[in-house]
């Protein structure tokens with residue numbers, strides 16, 4: 144666990160980058176610092192490994208005041224990932240990753256072996272081991288940066304906008320990768336970003352800072368979206384926060400409705416209403432409307448209206464349930480089970496009713 | 509250590525040597541400038557030529573000046589103490605230094621700028637003179653400054669084989685064991701070099717006002 | 730051509746290859762003065778260049794020194810030192826070292842300064858101590874420019890060592906000045922050729938050294954990220970690490 148106690152950073156030129164910060168970072172969780180440019184995110188993060196020294200207050204890591212330990216020793220026990228990865232251009236990938244183990248005095252063979260393991264963990268092909276950073280793509284370099292930070296298995300990981308220099312598609316996959324890694328490793332991660340979507344996606348808790356280095360709100364992402372404490376946070380969280388907040392509400396309570404289905408190869412059903420077409424294993428294929436059915440004798444795959452997003456029962460949020468309903472051509476969202484087979488229908492009304500119920504439950508608190 | 513009254517008594521000689529020093533060191537700069545702009549342009553246009561010109565320039569730059577001063581009479585048939593040897597040698601060095609600078613500077617002109625100029629209807633020759641060359645001026649001036657300062661200092665080596673402007677003060681001072689001459693010589697050469705450097709710097713600023721405007725904007729960011 | 734024949738017969742004469750005035754001895758003398766001066770220059774300039782580059786303190790000194798010394802005529806430095814210290818190895822070697830220092834200093838300083846700040850930051854971030862930052866990260870990344878400075882300094886010293894023969898000293902320059910005195914042009918030309926050959930050979934050897942000690946990771950990047958050392962030499966881009974030609978743009982370099 145990391146604890147800030149009344150931490151202030153005043154730079155020699157008088158700039159107050161962080162102002163009397165009190166904050167507890169939970170062990171084994173991802174905590175995100177988010178806020179507009181210049182609000183002191185980087186400064187706060189870099190004070191944890193003493194890359195910047197606080198002017199006032201105390202920072203404890205696992206109960207120990209960081210000022211009591213030697214700066215270099217402290218840093219060897221804390222992984223650190225920065226924006227452009229900051230890889231050493233004169234060292235091969237495997238040697239970059241082995242940096243901290245070697246600093247800690249491991250022998251070369253053991254350090255390289257560990258580095259090779261880590262390459263696999265972060266999803267780098269083994270043949271990259273002997274390459275140099277300049278021969279890697281931006282996304283690959285960022286993976287190396289993460290691997291280097293993890294090499295000595297530090298309990299704490301500091302990440303300063305690690306994914307902001309890569310394109311959105313790569314960023315998305317790096318974020319997913321980080322979540323997967325975290326579910327296996329359970330590190331205490333402090334993550335800095337100025338992208339609220341990234342913060343909400345990755346954070347177990349999110350700290351919103353305002354310019355001048357003051358903490359504006361520190362909450363779980365769902366709460367942040369549902370109940371911003373003031374206009375600043377509200378503005379920062381941005382438009383659609385109500386809709387995005389649905390992503391943090393469980394949908395287990397929603398009742399499933401009946402859904403009329405027909406299997407490919409069967410006779411086309413009579414009537415006007417929409418019918419969902421499924422295959423032999425009841426996996427959804429598309430929809431048949433009144434128009435498509437005109438003159439149709441048996442149902443085939445080539446005259447279907449494409450379906451919307453699918454809602455997977457058990458693992459979905461209200462957001463995915465509502466999206467399934469809204470994106471379906473018939474207005475009925477398709478709920479599927481873990482095998483992908485159709486389980487029932489979901490309507491937007493059901494989602495809103497579930498939302499109402501959740502609100503009522505939370506009212507007393 | 510310095511016999512101050514030696515100076516006024518020999519002002520005439522010193523003046524002549526100074527003049528010769530300037531001729532020996534600056535004429536090569538002018539000639540080299542005229543030669544290296546088209547060479548640099550060629551090197552920039554044709555990769556094959558560049559592959560020859562740039563390494564050749566580097567190789568020439570490796571040859572010590574005293575070597576060229578001594579070898580040129582044998583190659584050109586000039587007298588050993590002819591000023592031409594010094595001037596040609598220094599021209600060679602200056603060209604060697606500038607060709608690469610010009611080629612690099614031209615290569616660094618953003619292709620968007622060249623494309624825009626072409627789109628506006630510039631023909632290649634006109635475009636070179638009014639768009640590409642001006643953008644290469646800062647690099648050119650930087651190269652000229654290095655070459656001019658080196659030349660002014662190198663001319664004195666020529667005194668060893670009989671033509672060296674102020675360098676003669678150094679060799680004579682050594683032979684006559686007369687420190688005044690040496691010190692005056694060294695001081696004048698250094699002052700000359702620094703003056704020329706400063707003048708070129710100012711000239712560069714004067715003819716490329718956009719560079720400083722840009723630099724100011726950048727340093728504020 | 731006449732001079733060519735004369736040169737060939739000069740080099741073919743066995744008398745020129747033996748004894749205290751023979752080519753091998755002159756070569757050793759030339760290498761000895763140059764090597765010694767370069768070594769002293771390195772011992773003085775490298776620590777200062779690395780320290781100033783690493784801490785950023787005293788940059789103005791290096792910039793001023795590198796630019797100022799370029800204007801100093803090498804012949805003047807040499808003659809003044811000999812005049813005041815007497816003819817001997819020491820004043821000549823000191824003069825040569827003084828000329829070697831600016832390019833060495835500029836190379837070391839610019840090399841360290843040009844290392845990507847993010848890389849240096851990362852080095853501290855993973856827990857390197859200041860010395861480790863300097864020697865494990867900054868120095869290896871600065872090697873191309875440091876060696877560029879070394880090449881410039883070596884050429885400068887070899888050239889000036891030839892000039893030093895004027896103050897009655899050994900080395901290949903002896904042939905030039907002895908020849909000049911007795912109006913023996915072939916001997917002068919032979920001496921000049923030997924100086925040129927030595928300069929080219931040393932340049933070639935140092936280029937090979939550079940190739941073998943600079944990390945391929947720095948070569949692969951092609952110097953694309955490298956920023957110019959404008960504050961030192963106010964000149965064009967420094968030579969790229971894998972470029973065989975020397976870095977004449979570095980301050981203090983003259984031929």
Ligand SMILES: Nc1ncnc2c1ncn2[C@@H]1O[C@H](COP(=O)(O)OP(=O)(O)OP(=O)(O)O)[C@@H](O)[C@H]1O
Nearest residue numbers: 154156158160179180181182183184185186187337
């Ligand atoms: N070394 C320094 N000296 C003076 N002021 C500084 C220094 N470093 C940062 N600051 C100032 O402190 C404030 C906070 O900077 P910090 O880098 O922590 O911001 P940030 O939240 O990380 O912003 P960004 O999103 O742009 O990275 C800014 O106003 C910045 O200008």
Ligand SMILES: [Mg+2]
Nearest residue numbers: 184185186303
């Ligand atoms: Mg920041």
